[in-house]
Amino acid sequence: MSLKIEHLVKVYGSQSAVNDISFEARQGEIVGFLGPNGAGKSTTMKIATCYLTATSGKVEVCGYDVEHSAMDVRKNIGYLPEHNPLYLEMYVKEFLEFIGGLYQLKGANLNKRIADVIELVGLSLEQKKKIGQLSKGYRQRVGLAQALIHDPKVLILDEPTTGLDPNQLAEIRAVIKNIGKEKTVVFSTHIMQEVEAICDRVVIINHGKIVNDTPLSSLKQSGKTLEEVFRSLTN
Numbered sequence: 001m002s003l004k005i006e007h008l009v010k011v012y013g014s015q016s017a018v019n020d021i022s023f024e025a026r027q028g029e030i031v032g033f034l035g036p037n038g039a040g041k042s043t044t045m046k047i048a049t050c051y052l053t054a055t056s057g058k059v060e061v062c063g064y065d066v067e068h069s070a071m072d073v074r075k076n077i078g079y080l081p082e083h084n085p086l087y088l089e090m091y092v093k094e095f096l097e098f099i100g101g102l103y104q105l106k107g108a109n110l111n112k113r114i115a116d117v118i119e120l121v122g123l124s125l126e127q128k129k130k131i132g133q134l135s136k137g138y139r140q141r142v143g144l145a146q147a148l149i150h151d152p153k154v155l156i157l158d159e160p161t162t163g164l165d166p167n168q169l170a171e172i173r174a175v176i177k178n179i180g181k182e183k184t185v186v187f188s189t190h191i192m193q194e195v196e197a198i199c200d201r202v203v204i205i206n207h208g209k210i211v212n213d214t215p216l217s218s219l220k221q222s223g224k225t226l227e228e229v230f231r232s233l234t235n
């Protein structure tokens with residue numbers, strides 16, 4: 001299993017943000033991770049990517065435990081945070097070189113990875129610009145490129161399409177769908193249409209608890225729209 005979350009708990013002060021959740025994601029699967037604001041999505045993603053430690057429970061990425069084998073987890077996971085920090089003064093390639101260097105990539109190997117991810121996320125026409133000169137959609141592509149530079153097996157994307165225009169939205173969705181053929185993708189979004197367009201499975205979290213974990217195909221067979229299911233489980 002590429003991503004395995006078991007009985008995960010995260011308490012901030014006196015608040016249980018994530019309250020005993022378990023779910024899994026396998027290779028070639030795109031999982032939509034949904035929930036209302038404050039449900040615990042970002043917290044779960046930050047723990048899976050070693051940015052936060054859990055209060056209790058277990059998370060494994062490609063068989064590596066986030067607590068005991070963080071370096072191996074980082075090699076196998078790519079992460080696009082909700083508020084993606086970018087160095088606006090850097091050129092696109094310079095930034096990707098910098099991030100690739102953090103993953104110990106160098107020389108011809110690094111150059112090949114940079115060329116590959118630029119192609120994959122559709123940054124070819126903008127690759128010579130400074131990040132600060134790019135539109136929001138292209139900055140998001142830079143974020144995706146940095147998440148992919150080390151060719152991770154698992155990709156965690158926190159609201160990757162927020163604020164994009166309909167054209168950029170369609171293009172980024174196509175990129176995610178394409179990436180999901182080979183990798184494991186878990187992404188959060190508030191756009192139900194997006195989940196219906198690209199996900200294989202839908203996990204819904206509410207008040208820190210999983211309230212749904214179903215293949216999209218069986219949700220569709222229920223005769224309800226995803227929005228109706230979401231609202232009935234989280235309202």
Ligand SMILES: Nc1ncnc2c1ncn2[C@@H]1O[C@H](COP(=O)(O)OP(=O)(O)OP(=O)(O)O)[C@@H](O)[C@H]1O
Pocket residue numbers: 012015017035036037038039040041042043044082
């Ligand atoms: N660093 C923190 N310290 C204290 N409380 C936090 C912290 N980070 C998150 N929380 C709280 O934990 C809960 C879950 O937050 P989280 O960001 O995981 O939710 P989310 O599902 O990603 O929400 P959204 O859809 O709004 O991004 C919220 O009530 C939030 O205020």
